[in-house]
Amino acid sequence: MPQQGAPLRRMGFLTIGSFDPADPRPGHESTLRVVELGERLGFDSAWLRHRHLQPGISSPVAVLAALTQRTTRIHLGTAVTPLGWENPLRLAEDLGTVDVLAGGRLQPGVSVGPPMQFEHVKSSLYPDTADVEDFGYERVLRLHRFLRGDEASDVAGTQGVEVFSDRVEPHSPGLADRLWYGGASLRSAQWTGQQGLHLLASSVVRAEDGSTDFPTIQAAHLHAYRELNPTGRTSQGLVVIPTDSASAAQRERYRAYVEHRSARVGVPQGPGRLLFAQDLLGTSAELAERLWADAGFQLVEEVVFALPFGFEHEDYVQILTDMATHLGPRLGWTPATG
Template sequence: MAESRPLRRLGFLTIGLFDPDDPAAGHEETLRIIELGEELGFDSAWLRHRHLQFGISSPIAVMAAATQRTRRIELGTAVTPLGLENPFRLAEDLATVDVLSAAHSDRGVGRINPGVSVGPPMNYERFKDHLYPDTADLEDFSYARVERLLHNLAGEPVSDFEGQVGIETFSRRIEPHSPGLVDRVWYGGGSLRSVEWAARRGVNLLTSSVITAESEETDFATIQAGQIELFRSLHPLGQDARVSQGLVVIPTDSATPEQARRYEEYAAARLPRTREPQGPRRMMFAPDLVGTSEQLAEQLTAHAGFQLVDEVAFALPFTFAHADYVQILTDMATRLGPLLGWSPAA
């Protein structure tokens, strides 16, 4: 068994659930969770991207608000499905929020980490005529969409004109330009093809609790470790290439008996799907980890995928209450993180 790397960066991921009859309250709770993350010393907070659901549909807007209520914690998306985005407009929004995050930062640098993926959007056939009324069947959902976003964030030309038109001044590149933002782009990959593409393109890799089994191997941790090793073997930075893991991890140290019972029931209900590949794409799901920080640290350090990373974005369960998230994050930062070698940010 390989020896785990000391955990260098601790982050968390939230879906930002809200009541459709009172969406403001849920969004405010998400912002309070991000503020708590900063107070606890977390390095990053990540937002899931959900469309036509009761979770965050506009993480960039939420990140913009969060930049004005925090000064240190980094903010990311995990992930934004680019099939629903225009890479031109997305680059403008990301760069705008990144410069706002830098202006409201103790270090004066951007804090945004765009995580993206490609492919046809989920349930695309049900709403494509509203998304792309004239081009729905012509849209390109390949990696080319990521290439366009990277081109735009890098400040490469998107227009053949710059200069004055009357009293207005025009630029060739996306404005504002935020130097360094393109280096903080992550790709959410779970297949060998996506991992290889991300490595050769030189972006960072987000690997989660869902991957693809493409051989006879059905042990999640072994498959994930193989994907991470492939990524670093092909990436220009080699072993220094950044990989973040996103398992569901629920510490119970300070949980009430009722909370601990609900957490165990949640994990047990999701356990059957982890026993074998699911569906024609052979999707593999990692078991949710529930227990004391000592138990979780033992499980994680024995996990072949975790052994290869030094940064994580542990996923918060979708359906818990705000008080549950406060307890889970507090135990993560004060008990589990230190057992894994992590130190909270000052």
């Protein structure tokens, strides 16, 4: 397990892909360019958030398909796709297609639970089956089985002029072994470890056992996962904003953004009692010191730093460049090449 000064093995970033609903193309194009930049800077991975009925990427799979044609090395992931919105068989077809196009670079991350705002969207999403849909872990296992190549139909072979397969096509060998689960509770961390999946630890956890200390709770999740799956991968995702090369105007906007979001830190939110991590803002030297002191960061060997919402393209260029050239090296990370 890494200690202060030990090298960070992999560094990635996560974006929501914000856009203007009145003119969505520039925002999507910005996301593509940001990932292209990430590859040039040597990031190991780029991940897309999933947003429905909001001005953020609603179809990461489609955007990732485009990125397979504009990148050659960087791994491409989703963090996370909420399976309550998805049919696991159809999603397996999409993920298999993108992984084939990417040459085996896809890192799909998923979560379960009822869709956000379910009471307001269920008549559109599941007009006939809303009351009987299972939004639990079995949805992940179905997806995993289909990605693995397990039987999806009891028909295989040639019928007339049509050829049928009993598994999802295209099948991409190895994709099932790259499935991640985004867990925010101790139960989810333990379940993920038991299933042999990889664990995405994000900037959100559930307040459990009366504690509201985010790093302590997250560290407990990571410990529990590791006890059950010693060889699985774990990744931490915090909002991290380096300011080394930022202009005065950028630093002021970043400070205002962090201050606006800080009021919720340490205070359980909503019926799920969600706790949000403190956004990290400062020079790379300051950020590295804070990360090494973070109980969760001390337990992972790779990170997916989340980009803040709603910034300008030039801001993301500055933030990613500072991450790759200043923060990463202070954490012992070496940019990927080739």
